[in-house]
Amino acid sequence: MTVYRFLIVDLPLWAAALLILGGVPVVAVLLQALMRKLVPPPRAKAHNDVAGFLVAVIGVVYAVTIGFSVDDQWENFAEVRHATAQEAYTVGAVVRGGVVMGADDQRDLAEAVVAYNRAVVAWWPEDLGRAGQSRAEQRTLADLFDTVGGLRPADEPQRAYVDEAMGRLLDVSVLNTQRHSRAERAHLRAPMWIAVLLTSAVTLFFSLLFGLESPWLHYSMIAGVAVVVGVNLFLLMMLEYPLAGALSVSPSNFTETTEVLLRDLAASPAPG
Numbered sequence: 001m002t003v004y005r006f007l008i009v010d011l012p013l014w015a016a017a018l019l020i021l022g023g024v025p026v027v028a029v030l031l032q033a034l035m036r037k038l039v040p041p042p043r044a045k046a047h048n049d050v051a052g053f054l055v056a057v058i059g060v061v062y063a064v065t066i067g068f069s070v071d072d073q074w075e076n077f078a079e080v081r082h083a084t085a086q087e088a089y090t091v092g093a094v095v096r097g098g099v100v101m102g103a104d105d106q107r108d109l110a111e112a113v114v115a116y117n118r119a120v121v122a123w124w125p126e127d128l129g130r131a132g133q134s135r136a137e138q139r140t141l142a143d144l145f146d147t148v149g150g151l152r153p154a155d156e157p158q159r160a161y162v163d164e165a166m167g168r169l170l171d172v173s174v175l176n177t178q179r180h181s182r183a184e185r186a187h188l189r190a191p192m193w194i195a196v197l198l199t200s201a202v203t204l205f206f207s208l209l210f211g212l213e214s215p216w217l218h219y220s221m222i223a224g225v226a227v228v229v230g231v232n233l234f235l236l237m238m239l240e241y242p243l244a245g246a247l248s249v250s251p252s253n254f255t256e257t258t259e260v261l262l263r264d265l266a267a268s269p270a271p272g
Contacts, residue, residue, distance in 0.1 A: 008237055013246035017234060024230035025223040028204055032222045035208045036215065055206045062199040066232045069188065069196055073239040080182050080242040081249045087175035088253035090168050091116060094148065095261060100161050101151055110261045112147040116140040117258040120176075121251045125183060125244045141176065145169055179243070187240040196236065200229045 007016050095113050098106040119136035148166055153159040188196075207225045210218070238247040 004237070008241065008245040011246065013238075016238070016246055020234045020237070021227060021230045024233070025226040028208075028222050028226035029219050031204075032208055032219060036218070039209075055203070058199070058203050058206055062203045065195050065199045066236075069192060070232065070235050070239070073188065073236060076182065077239045077242045077249070080179070083175050083178055083182075084249050084251070085253045087172055087179065088117070088251075088257050090175065091144075091172045092257040092261070094144070094165050094168050097161050097165060100157050101153075105151055107265065108147055110265055112140070112144045114258050114261050114265075116144050117254040117261075120254050121258075124251045125241075137176065141169075141173065144172075183241075183243045188236065196233070200233065204229060 007019065011019065091113055095106065095110045098109040101109075116137070119134065119140045123134045123137055145166075148162065148169060151158075151162050151165075153162050204222075204226060207222055210221065238245060242249050
C-alpha cells in the first residue's frame with residue numbers, strides 16, 4: 001500500500017506516468033531478453049502459431065476486463081467531478097438569491113456559506129481512503145440550515161426564496177453525502193484488481209513466447225504490448241480514488257465560490 005500511495009499521491013502526475021509507462025516496458029524487455037536466452041528464437045519460432053492463437057484469445061479477455069474496469073472508473077470519476085461542482089454552485093446560489101431578503105440577511109447567508117465551503121476544503125483528502133463527514137462540515141451545514149430557517153419573510157418573493165433556499169440546502173446535503181460515499185467506495189475491489197493484474201500478466205507472458213530472429217523487432221513488439229498494459233494500469237490507478245491523488249477532483253469550485261463571496265462581503269457595508 002505504501003508503494004501504491006507513493007505512485008498515486010506523492011508523485012506528480014508526469015512522474016507517475018513516466019514511472020509506470022516506462023517501468024512496465026523495461027521489465028517486459030528484460031524478461032524478453034531472459035526468455036531469448038532460455039528459449040532461443042529458432043526453438044520458440046516453431047510454436048508461433050500456437051502462441052499467436054492463445055494471445056488472440058487472451059487479448060479479447062484482457063480487452064473486455066480492462067474495458068469494463070476503465071469505463072466504470074471513468075464514469076465514477078466524471079460523476080464525482082460533476083457532483084462536486086454542483087454542490088459548490090448550489091450552495092453558492094443560496095446567497096445569490098438572498099438579495100430579496102435585504103443586505104443584513106444576505107450577509108449572514110454569505111458568512112454561513114463561506115464557513116461551510118471552508119469546512120469542505122479543510123476536509124478534502126490528501127491521502128487514500130479518507131471518508132466520512134467531518135464535524136466542521138456537519139456543524140457548518142447545520143448552521144446554514146438554521147440561518148435560512150431563521151429568516152422572517154415579509155412578502156411573497158421572500159417566502160418563495162426561503163422555500164427555494166431550503167430545497168437547495170436539502171440538495172446540498174444529499175450531494176455532500178454522495179461525495180463522502182464515493183470517496184469511501186469508489187475504488188476497485190480486490191477481485192477486480194486480481195482479474196486486471198492476472199489478465200495483464202498472462203497477456204504479457206504469452207507475448208514473450210513468440211520467436212523472432214530479429215532481436216530489435218522482438219523487443220519492439222513486447223515493448224509495445226507492455227506500453228498498452230502500462231497505460232491501462234496507469235488509468236485505473238489514477239482514476240481509482242477520485243478525490244485524492246495526482247489526477248483527483250479538486251475543491252477549486254468551493255474555493256472560487258468562497259473568494260467571490262469574500263470579495264462581496266468586503267465591498268458591502270457593515271450591518272448597522
